[in-house]
Amino acid sequence: MTQTPSREETPVDRRDFDRFVTSRAGRLWRAAWFLTGDAHKSEDLVQTALTNAYPHYERLGDDESFEAYVRTAMYRSYVKWWRRRWNGEIPTQQLPDVAADRGITPARVDLARALADLPKMQRAVLVLRFYEDRSVAETAELLGISEGAVKTHSSRGCASLRRSTHLTEEVAP
Known part of the structure; x- marks a missing residue:
């Protein structure tokens, strides 16, 4: 006869994980939103990363280590989705009202x-x-590209942002 483990014997304490998600979900969602530009895809990306990282919660010990693990999972999922051409929705110039509910300012x-x-x-x-304040080496490792490619993408991306019609001078990097 097989017994279901008691609450105390479960490998991951669900309450601790729930507390982690409650305290960190906003920051994770904002990073995902900057990546995807879409509230729903951002939620999907965060949920995918949390689902993939959940089995490792107890092993990583503290919230900072686990958050780093979740962020790595999130960025790798984003790259995987991008490489698979995961873009089933039609882009729009108007962002959803969900952004206002999440403390997203007009500058953001x-x-x-x-x-x-x-x-x-x-x-x-x-x-x-620039949002996550990662080093060139960390960024290269997370995205699976060379440090030179990180510098090239960073330089070209910043140049494009400087020319963007969406940004005013005080917001541009």
Whole structure:
């Protein structure tokens, strides 16, 4: 006869994981939103990353390590989706009202629009380098590209943002 493990014997304490998700979901969603430019895809990306990372929650020990693991899973999922041409929806110039509910300011909306005009790899590099404050080496490792490619995408992406009609001078990098 097989017994179901008691609450104390489960490998991952669901309450701790729920607390982690509650405390970190907003920041994860914002990073995903800058990547995808779409509220629904952002939610899908965060949920996919959390689902993939959940089995490793207890092994990683602390929230900072687990958040780094989730972010890595999120960026790798984004690259995988991009390489599979995961774009079933038609892009629009108007962002959904969900952004207002998540504390997205008009400057962030303008930045998201400018980022949406960039090629996906440039967008991913800029979000990692300047929003996530990752090093060139970390960005290269997360995206599976060389450090030289990170520098090239970063330079070209910043140049494109400087020319963007969506950004005012005080927002542009």
